[in-house]
Amino acid sequence: MKIYDDKHIKNVVFVGAHNSGKTTLAETMLFEAGLINRRGSIEAKNTVSDYHEIEHEKGNSVFATPLHTEWRNYKINIIDTPGLDDYIGEIISSIRVADTVVTVLNAQQGVEVGTEIIWNYIDKYHKPTLFVVNQIDHPSANFENSFKTVKSLVGNNAVKIQYPIIVDGAQCIIDVLKMKMYKFSPEGGKPQKLEIPEDQKETAAELHNELVEKAAENDEGLMELFFDKGTLNEDEMRKGIKAGMLNYDLFPVFCMSAINDMGSGRLMGFIDNVAPAASELNPEQSVEGKEIAPKKDAPAALFVFKTVHQPNLGQITFFNVKRGEVKANDKLVNSRNGETEVLNQLFIMDGKERQPVSKLTVGDIGATLKLKFTDTNDTLASPDSQINIKPIQYPPARIRRAVSAVNTKDEEKLSDALKKIHGQDPTAVISYSKESRQLILECQGELHLSTIDWILNNIYGVEAKFENPKISFRETIQRSSASNYRHKKQSGGSGQFGEVHMKIEPWYEGMQEPEGFNIRGKEEIDLPWGGKLVFYNCIVGGVIDQRYLPSIMKGILEVMEEGPLTGSYIRDVRVMVYDGKMHSVDSNDISFKIAGAHAFKEAFLNANPKLLEPTLELTVKVPEDVVGNVMTELQTRRAIIQGIDSANNYQILKCIAPEAELFGFSTDLRSLTKGRATFKTSFSSYQPVPNNVQNELVNKKELVK
CATH class of the missing domain: 3.30.230.10 (Ribosomal Protein S5; domain 2)
Known part of the structure; x- marks a missing residue:
């Protein structure tokens, strides 16, 4: 396989709400580049990305899947992520190692709840971001409304690169960067490249001028050129757009139909020519506060962002080369534990397919097998140059369950399986409560829990039961x-x-x-x-x-x-x-x-003995139109609302609530708000329980120990 230098490697992550078309877009890009001979589909269960059995069973992405494509002498590493926020750990780790975030929108819906949740993490990392309005050929598509929702999300720095029109019954895309119209056949693929129709020239010119101004704003040299000439050429605009993306001040918006292969080639061309490479981003920071410059001739340093356990292969470790080059059989030291690992094999992964490579250079994404001492978030570095790259910060869990094996003989097997699941997914947190003598699983929601249960059953052969944990009264x-x-x-x-x-x-x-x-x-x-x-x-x-x-x-x-x-x-x-x-x-x-x-x-x-119960600080972010319903729900759970703040179109409720009353809150909140609300909890204090609750607990002997 061809080895690319750091200037010709682009790492992109596809994020977006459920059913926005991320997996289909990835499949289309691989097909356009000739890496696959025919495009698979979600319905046929034969896409490169969604290859796990559980993804076939559920009909949606569960894991983030690294892929790659090659386009005009550039290598584009793609990470296709799930669209459901129960799998937010997969999404966050992928954003962390991407150079550019491609946010995919369904043209019927625009920015959805899932997009807003993911945006909070994009915003946290300040990653260069572009938007793709997908499914523009759907009868219910509304590109203009979708673009308005993007502006509501990111502000006036959202700028159209393209917009769709229908000409003579054919789907067309007008590109205001190139000032050309692309006309597609019903089968999609390579379009006709035409002049912009007369009735669209004024609109296209206005959008072109807006794009020129946005591009010029991000570079003093370009601003001077703009004042001198009154415009910029295409290369100058590309330079300004890249600067704006790097400054987090410009968010290009594209349109396409991934399922019908309309516009994917143009998107790949933009990623090649404009989207930043790793070497152009701000340097990584080590835990010690030192910069990790992405230089090819520096000692090697890898960041492990994902781990997968497969029964037939063992552990697959995915990494991003942050510095230097790494070759097969290199020996690197794990900065967390000081253990030396030998990278016996190096691979480029396309779903479940492995392509052996002899080396990988700075900026690239690869994988290796059977590391003994390395987990997600670890740094592997040359022995003479120890660094510790800042780890990914995962969100706290939203639900807790006590987990045990149905067959008591499988308890040790269950514990080992859960440790592997945590290694693969750090948002699945395992602990043992000495007080309640229970194994506790914390995760992101009921869907996440059902996925863990499926993996225990089908991958590790353990039947588990899940119960509400015992409450630690005092x-x-x-x-x-x-x-x-x-x-x-x-x-x-x-x-x-x-x-x-x-x-x-x-x-x-x-x-x-x-x-x-x-x-x-x-x-x-x-x-x-x-x-x-x-x-x-x-x-x-x-x-x-x-x-x-x-x-x-x-x-x-x-x-x-x-x-x-x-x-x-x-x-x-x-x-x-x-x-x-x-x-x-x-x-x-x-x-x-x-x-x-x-x-x-x-x-x-x-x-006069009194029973005390643990209470939690509960913060709920709720859309304004359903805040009343959520407040009613909180009151039924004995929550005390201590304050309300506003943020855009949301209300932030700050409460103190008994831990015992919050079982099932995640599911009920999602139902009440159609998934538009989020919440987080932290321990507050022990408070006296009401007398009727105390009498009930004493009478029923619901013992902690």
Whole structure:
């Protein structure tokens, strides 16, 4: 395979809402370039991009798929991404390594909810972006409306490169950069290149002049030329458009029909000649804050952006060459763990097809097999030049489920499979809760969860069940209480004896020291599960020997690990041990541990115990026209709305909500808003549950442990 230099490699990612036509566009570009002999289709389940069995079953893209095409001495690496935001991890990682983002729109809908969600990440990375209004030959297509939605999204820096018209019943595209009209046959393919019709010349000239002005604005030299000549030639316009894309100040808009092969060649030509290459972007930043200049003659550095596990091949690692060149059998060091990896084979991947190559240069995208110590987000670099490229930041999970194997014999197999799934998809987060003794899976939504379940069943042969995780409640007290307990046991020989008198009170930060006690010592314990135990030694006269106080505290802590109400952890209590008795022969550590535990439990139950529940900070971004419905839904979930902000046509609701009430919220919110709302959560605090909820939990014994 031909080796291209960094100036002739362009990396583009296709993003867009579900059914916008990204996979069809990728298929058409490969066909136009002659890399495939016939175009596959989604319906026939034979596209290069959507090759996974689950994608055939669901009828849509699930994974981001790297491909490549070659057009007029340029290599274009394409990453075709899913359109559903449950798979946002695939989309974000692809945007991260792209030089240009191609946002594909359905001409019937324009910018959709999925486009808006993805745009937030494009905007975060400030990647050069162009828009393609696809399906212009559909009876319900509306290019002008689609263009208006683009302007609503990105502002007045959206500029038409093309617009569609019908001439003599034929689909045509007028290109205002080249000032030509392309006329297509019903079969598409190579168009006739014609002069712009008389009735379109005025419109085309206006758009051409607008494009000239936009191009000139982004380069001082071009601006001077524009003032001198009043216009720019095509090469000068290309230079200005590229500068505008690099400055994130110009967003070209194209039109086409991918399914009927109309306009793909022109788009590829623009990517070749105008879209920026990796060497023209701002340099990558290392974790240490150093620039990683994309130079061919520098020590090699690769960034791993995707990992795939295939049963017949093992691990496939996809990387972007950020610096230098990499050759087959090179040895590189993983900056995260210091392990040396040997790149025994190098490939260009086109879906499931692998094309071996001898080397890859800076800017290129490739893959290798069976790395032992490398995961997504890792940096591989030459041994004498260690760097650590900034990792991809993935969004937090939106749903949590406890997962277990239906057959208990498969628990270890399930754990191993989930680790591999996380390695392939970092937005699927796996953890083990010691408190609830559950394996917890966090992911992006119900569709994401169903995909994980499919992979477990069909790839790893594990049948799993998913349940709502147990809620980690806490117990505390609301008033003071005193108690005493005598532990006495005699069964021949040495017996057991210990008597403890104590008072307990609710603890809060900054409270005054207890009154009426002769405080001899104080110990503050930060509890592993949050909150504190403050233990006071108030013994006078030696009624209990000092050496038994740690045993009393140990007994108290054992009760606090399994509270009397629901078996949940106890927090925020202070204890004053002020009296007791001991026996010169029968007293020992175990006696005082038992006495301390019983005395504490009795005092706790008499101190108006209260159950606390975890609450979350919940931020919901909602379109203005459905905010009332969402607020009603939040109120049914005991959420307290603390503030409302506005952003464009959205309302941002800031709430505090009980974790127990948010199960199923992701699905209900999507249903209420037709997928137009988003939300995020973070832990807030533990708050008292309502009395009726507490009584229900205590009665039902819904124990955490």
